[in-house]
Amino acid sequence: MNNNGASKWKKFIENVKVIVILELIIMGIACFISIGGEEGSVNGVITTIFLIHLFFGMYYIMLTFSKSGFGEAMKSILIQGGLLIGMLMMIALTNESSDHTVIDSYSLNFLKNNAIEVDYDKLYHIAFERYGSQRNQLVKFSGKVFLLDGSDYILIDMSPEPYKNQVVYVKRKEQDHMVSINDQVEIYGKVLGTASVAKHLDKQLNVPVIESYSLTLR
Incomplete structure (x- = not known):
């Protein structure tokens, strides 16, 4: 692997580490907010993650645009959009599941x-x-x-x-x-x-x- 390839790979690994750390932080914040707000359900946690992710996602896209230009910003939009769409699907699924759980647990x-x-x-x-x-x-x-x-x-x-x-x-x-x-x-x-x-x-x-x-x- 030449120096240019090694440099790109190293940069990719660093970006992945940053993203993983940010996701863990977001999940931790979401769990804390959800449990603190007495919404300690899977749906509540995912919804909170979605809202926090929406804010950080927009910030990351703007930061990418200012530093790397339109091309990299479009990549960020696609990545963040995919994540947000996936979360919306999970919210819909867990919402239906939680509704059935609440109903079934009626005393x-x-x-x-x-x-x-x-x-x-x-x-x-x-x-x-x-x-x-x-x-x-x-x-x-x-x-x-x-x-x-x-x-x-x-x-x-x-x-x-x-x-x-x-x-x-x-x-x-x-x-x-x-x-x-x-x-x-x-x-x-x-x-x-x-x-x-x-x-x-x-x-x-x-x-x-x-x-x-x-x-x-x-």
């Missing part, structure tokens, strides 16, 4: 304190007429097991009278009680939206869909 006391007790009309209104975060309302309701749709879903009949078709689709968890047709159950869950039950009934009918967090026999 019965939390559900009792935060869920609203609903009849079918109220549940129907939430499922069909609300959007976004409002549709994620925690609810409590009871009814009779109308149909078992595989291992993941059951249909609950909330009708006070026979043949009213006040049916609810419930997505249940593995830890839920095993149920049979005509069992009376009490459910705490989150409103997901609506779905058709035409394959189970003789007529086209869209009904509320609930994700169960607690399903017990009455």
Whole structure:
């Protein structure tokens, strides 16, 4: 290897060392801020790293431009852009994962304190007429097991009278009680939206869909 090649390699190694040290510092700062702010989740740490990295990335690009010109600055933009895009993807993935973790860890006391007790009309209104975060309302309701749709879903009949078709689709968890047709159950869950039950009934009918967090026999 000639002197010019050795010099470039040495410079590359030095740059890598600097970048690694800076990344470790950024990660340390992010962890400290996230934990100090009571957001000690993976998503919180990555989000904080992203924000700090955005600031240092812009500073590094401007510094590169002033010292080495437009060509080197463009390389820095591509590198920093790739890192930031990767972090955004990680934030999105961990955010979805953390949402499921929080939901799955709901205690019965939390559900009792935060869920609203609903009849079918109220549940129907939430499922069909609300959007976004409002549709994620925690609810409590009871009814009779109308149909078992595989291992993941059951249909609950909330009708006070026979043949009213006040049916609810419930997505249940593995830890839920095993149920049979005509069992009376009490459910705490989150409103997901609506779905058709035409394959189970003789007529086209869209009904509320609930994700169960607690399903017990009455």
